[in-house]
Amino acid sequence: MIKLFTPVSIKKSGFSISHEGAVFLIGSCFTENIGEKLADNKFDVFTNPTGIIFNPISVVNSLKSVFEQKEFLLEDLRDHNNKWFSFNHHGSFSSFDKEQCLAQINQTNQSAHDHLKKSKTIFITLGSAWIYEYERFGVVANCHKIPNKNFTKRLLSVKEILNAFEQIKADLKDYNVVFTVSPVRHIKDGLHENNLSKATLILAINNLVEQHTNFHYFPAYELVIDELRDYRFYKEDLVHPTDLAVNYVWEKFINCYFDKDTELLVEEIQKIKLAANHKPFNFGSEEHRQFIMKQIGLMNDLSKKHDFLNFKAEVKQISTLK
Numbered sequence: 001m002i003k004l005f006t007p008v009s010i011k012k013s014g015f016s017i018s019h020e021g022a023v024f025l026i027g028s029c030f031t032e033n034i035g036e037k038l039a040d041n042k043f044d045v046f047t048n049p050t051g052i053i054f055n056p057i058s059v060v061n062s063l064k065s066v067f068e069q070k071e072f073l074l075e076d077l078r079d080h081n082n083k084w085f086s087f088n089h090h091g092s093f094s095s096f097d098k099e100q101c102l103a104q105i106n107q108t109n110q111s112a113h114d115h116l117k118k119s120k121t122i123f124i125t126l127g128s129a130w131i132y133e134y135e136r137f138g139v140v141a142n143c144h145k146i147p148n149k150n151f152t153k154r155l156l157s158v159k160e161i162l163n164a165f166e167q168i169k170a171d172l173k174d175y176n177v178v179f180t181v182s183p184v185r186h187i188k189d190g191l192h193e194n195n196l197s198k199a200t201l202i203l204a205i206n207n208l209v210e211q212h213t214n215f216h217y218f219p220a221y222e223l224v225i226d227e228l229r230d231y232r233f234y235k236e237d238l239v240h241p242t243d244l245a246v247n248y249v250w251e252k253f254i255n256c257y258f259d260k261d262t263e264l265l266v267e268e269i270q271k272i273k274l275a276a277n278h279k280p281f282n283f284g285s286e287e288h289r290q291f292i293m294k295q296i297g298l299m300n301d302l303s304k305k306h307d308f309l310n311f312k313a314e315v316k317q318i319s320t321l322k
Helices: 029-040 056-067 098-118 158-166 191-211 220-228 243-257 260-276 286-305 312-319
Strands: 022-027 045-047 078-080 083-085 119-126 130-134 151-155 176-181 215-217
Touching: 022 029, 022 056, 022 098, 029 045, 029 119, 029 243, 045 098, 056 098, 056 119, 056 158, 083 098, 098 119, 151 191, 158 191, 176 191, 176 220, 191 215, 220 243, 260 286, 260 312, 286 312
Parallel strands: 022 045, 022 119, 119 176, 176 215
Antiparallel strands: 078 083, 130 151
16 A cells, blocks of 8 residues: 555544633644634634744743733833834734733733633644843843844753743643644744754653643644645745645644534534625525525524524624625
């Protein structure tokens, strides 16, 4: 038998994710990909309270601020080119209005804290072991387009990463914590440097998983790098995985963390969402009106059967198709 790829072996998780349990995700842009998939399928999720972040130190700092319900102050903000920002946050939190910037940061942190209190599972996706340090601040989550000459760049050691997570060990003890390494390639660092970075992350995570029974690893990185293993699964920038690659990882994710009932429910939800995106040939026909009523009925029935589901957005969408 001819083998065309090397399969990645993934054991069924000892715990499952369902619509009735909240999920918290933090880390690189691959976290956003999986978070969007979960949200699209009506899971109760919260993704990246400080925006997309890549390095383990910033991930730990973000989690600490959420666990401690930290209130950021005006003196925590800085400005560059008349725009206010926080070195702990992604540029999506930046604003030309200082008060608005601070308000968004604190509102999001409070919402994240509330969500984390009801969550059972935390997914942490680490993207890079390279860090940028700013004088009189330390490790930054984002450089905010400030010239590189103002930062010191270096590679974290495995020991530094382990020490960082030791700081929040007690906070994480009651959660199922799943680590992943992002398959996004940080080629601006250099190919060899990117490989060093990913290897450092994998070694650190392996240590963490071996030391904590509630820590786990999902091989998203290996699925893209080893199993798919082809540039056609990357976008034109040759850095970010394509939608096809993300969907492939998502299917493996489903097999690992969903029980059969959740899988079947996701299938029903996707059928409804597909119908909501349907573009009919004749919008004004009786046939189209009957189609809309049937789909709304299916949504209402599913919502009654599962009171945690909400299809208001889909009902509005399908009712206004033109």
